[in-house]
Amino acid sequence: MTDNFTTLLNFLPQLWEGIQTTLILTIAGSIGTIIIAVILGLAMTSPHAWLRIPARIIVEFFRGTSLLVQLFWLFYVLPLLGVDLDPLMCGIGALALNYGAYSAEVVRSSIKTVNPGQWEAAIALSLSPTRRMIRVIFPQAWALMIPSLATLLIQLLKGTAVVFFITLSDLTDKIQQLRQSTGDTVFAFTVGLVIYFVMAWLIQELMNLLERQATRRLGRRRPNSRSDRRDARRDAREELRLDRLKSRAAANDGASKLGPAGQGGGL
Amino acid sequence: MIWNWEFAAEALPILLRGFVNTLIATVVGTIIAAILGLLIAVAIRTLPRWINWLVRLLVAFIRNTPLIVQLLFVYFAFSDIPGLVNIPALAVGCIVIGIHYSTYMSESYRAGIDSVPPGQHEAATALSLPPVRTFTAVVLPQALRATIPSLGNYAVAMFKDTPFLFAISVVELVTSAKQFGGSTFAYTEAFTLAGIIFLAASYPTSLLIQRLDKRLATY
Amino acid sequence: MPPTENTPATSSTPSTSATPAIEFKDVEKSFGKTTVLKDLNFSVAPGERVTLIGPSGSGKTTILRLVMTLEELTGGYIFVDGKPLTHTEKNGKRVELPSKTTRAMTTRIGMVFQQFNLFPNMTVLENIIEAPIHVLGRSKSDAVAEAKSLLEKVGLAEKADEHPSRLSGGQQQRVAIARALAMSPEILLLDEVTSALDPELVGDVLGVLRDIAETTDITMLLVTHEMQFARDVSHRVMMFDGGQVLEEGPPDQIFNNPQHERTKSFLSSVL
Numbered sequence: 001m002t003d004n005f006t007t008l009l010n011f012l013p014q015l016w017e018g019i020q021t022t023l024i025l026t027i028a029g030s031i032g033t034i035i036i037a038v039i040l041g042l043a044m045t046s047p048h049a050w051l052r053i054p055a056r057i058i059v060e061f062f063r064g065t066s067l068l069v070q071l072f073w074l075f076y077v078l079p080l081l082g083v084d085l086d087p088l089m090c091g092i093g094a095l096a097l098n099y100g101a102y103s104a105e106v107v108r109s110s111i112k113t114v115n116p117g118q119w120e121a122a123i124a125l126s127l128s129p130t131r132r133m134i135r136v137i138f139p140q141a142w143a144l145m146i147p148s149l150a151t152l153l154i155q156l157l158k159g160t161a162v163v164f165f166i167t168l169s170d171l172t173d174k175i176q177q178l179r180q181s182t183g184d185t186v187f188a189f190t191v192g193l194v195i196y197f198v199m200a201w202l203i204q205e206l207m208n209l210l211e212r213q214a215t216r217r218l219g220r221r222r223p224n225s226r227s228d229r230r231d232a233r234r235d236a237r238e239e240l241r242l243d244r245l246k247s248r249a250a251a252n253d254g255a256s257k258l259g260p261a262g263q264g265g266g267l
Numbered sequence: 268m269i270w271n272w273e274f275a276a277e278a279l280p281i282l283l284r285g286f287v288n289t290l291i292a293t294v295v296g297t298i299i300a301a302i303l304g305l306l307i308a309v310a311i312r313t314l315p316r317w318i319n320w321l322v323r324l325l326v327a328f329i330r331n332t333p334l335i336v337q338l339l340f341v342y343f344a345f346s347d348i349p350g351l352v353n354i355p356a357l358a359v360g361c362i363v364i365g366i367h368y369s370t371y372m373s374e375s376y377r378a379g380i381d382s383v384p385p386g387q388h389e390a391a392t393a394l395s396l397p398p399v400r401t402f403t404a405v406v407l408p409q410a411l412r413a414t415i416p417s418l419g420n421y422a423v424a425m426f427k428d429t430p431f432l433f434a435i436s437v438v439e440l441v442t443s444a445k446q447f448g449g450s451t452f453a454y455t456e457a458f459t460l461a462g463i464i465f466l467a468a469s470y471p472t473s474l475l476i477q478r479l480d481k482r483l484a485t486y
Numbered sequence: 487m488p489p490t491e492n493t494p495a496t497s498s499t500p501s502t503s504a505t506p507a508i509e510f511k512d513v514e515k516s517f518g519k520t521t522v523l524k525d526l527n528f529s530v531a532p533g534e535r536v537t538l539i540g541p542s543g544s545g546k547t548t549i550l551r552l553v554m555t556l557e558e559l560t561g562g563y564i565f566v567d568g569k570p571l572t573h574t575e576k577n578g579k580r581v582e583l584p585s586k587t588t589r590a591m592t593t594r595i596g597m598v599f600q601q602f603n604l605f606p607n608m609t610v611l612e613n614i615i616e617a618p619i620h621v622l623g624r625s626k627s628d629a630v631a632e633a634k635s636l637l638e639k640v641g642l643a644e645k646a647d648e649h650p651s652r653l654s655g656g657q658q659q660r661v662a663i664a665r666a667l668a669m670s671p672e673i674l675l676l677d678e679v680t681s682a683l684d685p686e687l688v689g690d691v692l693g694v695l696r697d698i699a700e701t702t703d704i705t706m707l708l709v710t711h712e713m714q715f716a717r718d719v720s721h722r723v724m725m726f727d728g729g730q731v732l733e734e735g736p737p738d739q740i741f742n743n744p745q746h747e748r749t750k751s752f753l754s755s756v757l
Contacts, residue, residue: 064470065462068430068441073462076445076454081269120556121603121662125617125669126593129585135616139607154331161333165433172336185347189340193332200331218606219649 007182008191011174018174019195025091025160025170026199030153032096033103037149040100041107042133055104062101068162070094075166091163099156103149110145111137143214150207154200171195274453275460278444282460285443292360292439293426299365300425301418304372308380309402311373330370335431338363342435360432368425372418379414380406416480423469423476440464505568507532507673507705508553514561515548515729522548523729526562532672533703537716537737540726541752546709550675553707554597555588566591566673593621596666597675600682602658604650604665610637611646614665622669629668636664640694656687660694667698674698676708688712695719713757717741725749 008015043055062070071094078085085093114137122132164173175192179185310322329337341363345351383406391401430441438446444461448454506529513526522545530536538546551557553564555572563580564571571591573580604613614633618624624632637643640660642653650658659679666674676695680688692715698704699719710716716723717737724734725746733746741757744750 060470061466064427064466064473066427066430066441066465068433069444069458069462069465072441072445072454073458076448077458080452080455115603117599117601117603118605120554121599121605123556123592124554124595124597124599125665126589126621127617128589128621131620135620136605136607158331158333158335161335162431164335172333172339175336176339179343185340185343189336189343192336193328193340196332196336197328204331219651 004182004184004187008178011178011181014177015171015174018169018171021088021163021168022157022160022171022199024088025095025163026153026157026203028092029095029099029156029160032092033100033153033156034149036096036100037103037107040104041111044104044108045111059101059104062097063105067094067098067159068165070098071162071166087163087166087168090166091160091168094162095156095159099152099159102155103152106145106148106152107141110141110148113144114140139214140218143211143218146207146211146214150204150211153203153207157196157200157203269455270459271453271456274451275456277451278447278453278457278460281443281447282440282457282464285438285440286464288357288432288437288439289426289429291357292364292429292432292437293422295361296364296368296425296429297418297422299362300368300372300421303366303369304418305376307369307373308376311377312380326370326373329367334364334367334428335434337367338431338434356435356437357432360429360435360437364425364428364432368421371421371424375414375417375421376410378417379410379412382413383409412483416476416483419476419479420473423472426469426472427465504532506530506565507534507567508707509565509568510549510562511565512562513552513559513564515545515552515557516560521729523552526729526731528724528731528734530705530707532567532705534722535699535706535708535720536722536724537720538707538709538724538726539713539716539740539752540732544726545729546726547677550597550677550707550709553673554595554675555592566594593669594672595675596669596671596673597677598659598662598666598679600678602650602655602662602682604658604662606650609647609649610642610653610661613650613661614668617665618668633664633668636667637661639697640664641690654687655683656690659683659687659691663691663694663698671704673705673707676706676710678709678711680710680712711756713741713753725752727752 040055040059043051044059046052046055071090074085074090074093075087078090118136118140119132122136127136160170161172163170164176171192175188178191179188182188307322307326311319311326314322338360342356342359345354345359387405387409388401391405396405429439432439433442433445436442440461441458444457448457451457509529510526513523514521515523526549538549540546548557552559553566553571559572561580563573563575569591570583572588573582575581604610605616608616611630611633614636615626615629618629618632619626634643634646637646640663642657642660642664645653645657645661650661653661663679679695680691683691692712695715696719699706706719708716708720720737722734723737723740725732725740725744725748727748733740733744733749740749741753744753
């Protein structure tokens with residue numbers, strides 16, 4: 001066991017290189033994802049069919065064909081078409097396209113979820129369509145989309161592991177090297193998985209921070225802190241119960257009211 | 268010449284052979300994930316607090332770490348154990364992908380169970396039904412209704428993740444495409460066809476699930 | 487239904503000679519296969535305050551939404567100050583105006599909604615200055631000064647930097663009124679502005695509107711269930727039923743001496 005740790009200690013510089021590659025892929029991939037998601041997501045909410053339909057086709061295409069297919073396509077097929085990307089760019093590109101397509105759907109549905117009254121008020125103030133989106137609708141949609149984006153960006157982090165198929169030496173590759181030099185599978189992979197887990201946790205915390213900030217700008221408290229969720233569940237249950245009581249009372253009421261009115265129909 | 272129909276025709280049967288393994292992994296993986304997911308959801312509801320916390324940590328751990336690394340982990344760990352060396356890679360793949368997705372599906376079950384109105388529980392208690400019977404006969408059937416579309420979506424996601432089995436050299440669709448490309452240099456045909464097969468299988472399924480979701484939503 | 491002789495004794499009688507502030511010409515509105523408005527023809531004089539009443543589904547809110555371009559006009563024309571709003575006639579054909587032209591027209595029109603619709607991502611002050619700065623091109627300092635005086639007018643001067651979510655419904659609605667007025671509209675549309683409020687908050691909002699009615703000559707088109715308020719502020723009341731004007735006249739006439747059975751039964755159900 002102590003042998004393992006000495007090996008790990010000596011391996012740290014290499015491990016750090018692998019972590020860096022994974023981090024670069026995650027960060028650049030996330031930026032690409034968000035840019036693609038906003039462009040395609042906005043296009044999908046456009047009133048113009050010539051924007052909406054192509055955007056929808058692109059999204060369905062990249063969601064429907066697996067990440068690895070896209071990666072291999074960029075890596076093996078593009079050079080045949082005369083476009084030579086280095087492996088890192090292929091990795092970032094495939095991640096951004098794949099997760100960007102998924103995120104575009106999140107952007108679209110969040111924009112559609114913003115209260116229609118907000119659109120109407122913006123029209124009533126004669127704000128231009130661009131101003132309407134930037135200043136009124138998007139800030140509200142942004143707060144709605146962060147939790148789903150957080151999930152997708154963690155998926156993206158997990159997805160970065162595919163790049164070792166195209167000769168990139170990322171964290172996954174280094175874990176395998178560590179396994180070879182220690183000869184201890186469980187040790188090497190536990191170390192590796194814990195590093196990935198910590199990175200995922202960091203993404204989650206960062207997104208929570210962004211969400212708190214976004215909801216504070218809306219003058220609300222963050223709606224899904226743990227205690228809030230518990231309260232919301234209790235409230236929902238209570239409301240349901242009251243509703244049921246009320247509708248039962250109303251049904252009884254209605255029956256007794258309708259009765260005589262029905263008889264005195266000659267009014 | 269960018270596209271060669273002869274290569275495409277040659278590649279198709281090979282790809283479809285690989286696709287059989289893709290389907291096996293998806294179906295077996297889904298079955299494992301659906302059963303294990305339910306067990307996890309029930310366990311989190313019923314186990315005492317401290318062990319419950321442990322289960323949740325483990326679920327979060329599996330959920331938030333890469334499937335590929337998990338595949339490699341289990342594959343190598345098995346190959347270290349003399350009695351397990353001969354387990355086929357595809358079986359390892361099915362098990363790992365099933366466990367990975369069970370952590371997602373358990374969340375769907377949890378949401379489904381939460382969506383059952385508490386009055387149902389109360390009514391069953393009022394009838395003095397034992398707790399197990401209350402759960403299996405009253406709560407679960409209603410919860411499943413809300414859960415099935417979401418399980419379906421995860422099955423589709425799992426289907427699109429099966430190419431990761433490449434990591435443990437299971438010859439599924441993408442691996443067979445890569446092998447074909449490697450020997451003929453017809454990468455364009457091989458990977459484009461692989462993409463089309465994925466799209467042709469996953470897109471209609473997603474649409475079907477969407478419609479099912481709408482149907483089930485209207486009680 | 488010709489209007490009768492006895493005009494109301496209001497101080498500011500609207501001028502009838504000038505171009506109408508709003509004119510509906512053969513207006514038709516349908517949602518899919520359901521026709522909500524048909525062959526609607528009427529006009530509102532500059533400075534006139536007109537209340538639309540009628541059972542729900544009679545199309546009165548749709549009229550306001552058409553003027554605000556929140557709904558697409560499916561037939562006919564609407565003119566604001568004599569100019570076409572959304573559609574015009576060219577060579578005997580009905581053609582849609584470019585959206586920029588329409589948007590330039592709507593800057594003269596303000597609207598207050600039942601659900602307030604304040605922007606939750608902006609403070610009260612930001613809500614009010616957004617459009618004057620970015621639509622009318624006013625300077626920020628002018629817009630802020632104007633916004634503050636409007637907030638004073640609606641009795642909320644100290645709430646300028648609050649978030650809308652921290653205000654009561656009545657306060658939010660008063661901010662919404664200030665926001666609409668900040669655009670110096672010639673026409674103000676009020677769509678059931680008190681319907682979403684708790685009864686004890688209705689008074690403040692109506693007070694502010696009364697004040698506007700007395701001190702300005704903004705043309706107002708309002709839909710309300712507050713009949714006393716309608717009687718006090720409007721020059722004319724129009725009773726709608728099934729997408730048509732059933733009868734119209736000064737408030738005294740409509741409320742005290744309605745001609746139609748439907749009007750009578752409607753009024754007795756709400757008064």
